[in-house]
Amino acid sequence: MDDRLRVAVTVEQSWHAVPGGIARATVELVRALAARGDLDVVGVAAYHRSPPPDDLVPRVPVRQLPLGRRPLYESWQRFRMPVVERATGRVDLVHDAGYVVPPSRAPLVATMHDLLFLRYPEHYTRHSLQVFRRGLAIARREARLVICPSVATREACAAAGIAEDRLRVVPLGVRTSEPDRDRTDRVRRRYRVERPYVLFCGTIEPRKNLPRVLRSFEAIADGRDVELLVAGPQGWKEDIHADVSGLQGRARAIGFVARDDLDVLYAGSAAVVYPSLAEGFGLPVLEAMANGAAVVTSKGTATEEVAGDAALLVDPLDVDAIGAAIERLLDDRALAAELGSAARARASTFTWDRTAELTRHVYAEAAEEAR
Numbered sequence: 001m002d003d004r005l006r007v008a009v010t011v012e013q014s015w016h017a018v019p020g021g022i023a024r025a026t027v028e029l030v031r032a033l034a035a036r037g038d039l040d041v042v043g044v045a046a047y048h049r050s051p052p053p054d055d056l057v058p059r060v061p062v063r064q065l066p067l068g069r070r071p072l073y074e075s076w077q078r079f080r081m082p083v084v085e086r087a088t089g090r091v092d093l094v095h096d097a098g099y100v101v102p103p104s105r106a107p108l109v110a111t112m113h114d115l116l117f118l119r120y121p122e123h124y125t126r127h128s129l130q131v132f133r134r135g136l137a138i139a140r141r142e143a144r145l146v147i148c149p150s151v152a153t154r155e156a157c158a159a160a161g162i163a164e165d166r167l168r169v170v171p172l173g174v175r176t177s178e179p180d181r182d183r184t185d186r187v188r189r190r191y192r193v194e195r196p197y198v199l200f201c202g203t204i205e206p207r208k209n210l211p212r213v214l215r216s217f218e219a220i221a222d223g224r225d226v227e228l229l230v231a232g233p234q235g236w237k238e239d240i241h242a243d244v245s246g247l248q249g250r251a252r253a254i255g256f257v258a259r260d261d262l263d264v265l266y267a268g269s270a271a272v273v274y275p276s277l278a279e280g281f282g283l284p285v286l287e288a289m290a291n292g293a294a295v296v297t298s299k300g301t302a303t304e305e306v307a308g309d310a311a312l313l314v315d316p317l318d319v320d321a322i323g324a325a326i327e328r329l330l331d332d333r334a335l336a337a338e339l340g341s342a343a344r345a346r347a348s349t350f351t352w353d354r355t356a357e358l359t360r361h362v363y364a365e366a367a368e369e370a371r
Helices: 020-036 069-079 126-142 151-159 181-190 210-221 241-246 259-268 283-290 302-307 319-331 333-347 352-369
Strands: 005-010 039-045 062-064 093-096 108-111 145-148 167-169 197-201 227-231 251-255 271-274 295-298 312-314
Touching: 005 020, 005 352, 020 039, 020 283, 020 352, 069 126, 093 352, 108 126, 108 352, 145 151, 145 352, 151 167, 151 302, 167 352, 181 259, 197 210, 197 259, 197 283, 210 227, 210 319, 227 259, 259 283, 271 283, 271 319, 283 295, 283 302, 283 333, 295 302, 295 319, 312 319, 319 333
Parallel strands: 005 039, 005 093, 039 062, 093 108, 108 145, 145 167, 197 227, 197 271, 227 251, 271 295, 295 312
Antiparallel strands: none
C-alpha cells in the first residue's frame, strides 16, 4: 500500500506571460519534491492548449481544470470553486505556490513569496493588486501553515496579521549548469558580448530599481571599456528604453535570457548588480553567487540574508553608493575574485534538496494537524 502523501501544487505560473522568479522557484521545488520518492506530487493548472516554455515545464504530472487562467483565478478567489480535486482526484494536501489560493477539501499550505504589494502598491497594476490582496486574505483565513522564503517575508506576514505560529521559513535553492567553452562561446555570440560587462538580471518593473542602476553607470562607463547588460523580460509600469539609449552604447537591454544562458552571463561578468528596493528572497542574487560572480546588492532587505558577507551591500536609494561599489569591483579584480569565491561557497548551502526537505516537514506538520 502506498502511504506517501499525495500533494497538489499550483503550477499555473509557468504559463504566465511574465513568469518571473515564482515560476522558476515552483518548477525547481516540484522537481526536488518529486525526486525524493516519499511524496506523490501532482501539479494543477488552468486549461491550456500547449505546454509552457521548455525550461518552465513542471517535472510532475499536471492536471488541468476546465477554465482558462483569468476565469479560473476569478472563480477561485471570488467563489472558492472549482475545488482542486476536480482535476487531481483525492489529495492529502494542497500547496498554493503563487498567491491565487485554490479551494480544496484537503488542508492548505500557502507560500507568500513577499508582501511588497502592501509596501509599494504604486508599483503594481490595479488588477495585480486585487489578486495579491485577495490571495493574502484567503491564505490568512484558510492556510494551516504559510511558507516564507526569508525572515524578512516572515516578519511582513506577521505584521499583516498571520499568526507567527503558522509561519515557517523555507529558503529557496539554486541549481546551476557548469558552462563549457562551446556553450560560453555560443552565448557570447548570441548576445553580442565583445567586451567586459556588468550584468543586471530581473523583470523590468519599478521595484528592481533599474533607473538608479542606469544613472550610477553613467559616470562609471565614461572612459571605461565596459558595458551594462540588462537581462530580463519587460514587466509592468516601467520603460527603461530612454535611459538605456541615453548611455549611448554603454548599456543594452537584451530581454529574456534562458536559465542556462544566464549561468554563462553570470559567470563571465565583471560584476552583477542587483540593488532592488525590496525582495521576498532575491533569487538572481543567489544564482549569480552560485556562478562565482561578484555581487552588488541591497542592505537591509532579504537579499542581505542571501548574500551574507559574500557581496558588497549598498543603500539602494543611493545612486553614488551603487556606482562606487561597481567601480570598486571593476578596479580591484582581486577583491572581485575573493568575493566570487566566497559567494560560490555560500551559495552551495542553498540547495533545492534542502528546500524540498524543509517543505516536506511543513507538509507533514500541516497534514498531521488535520488528523
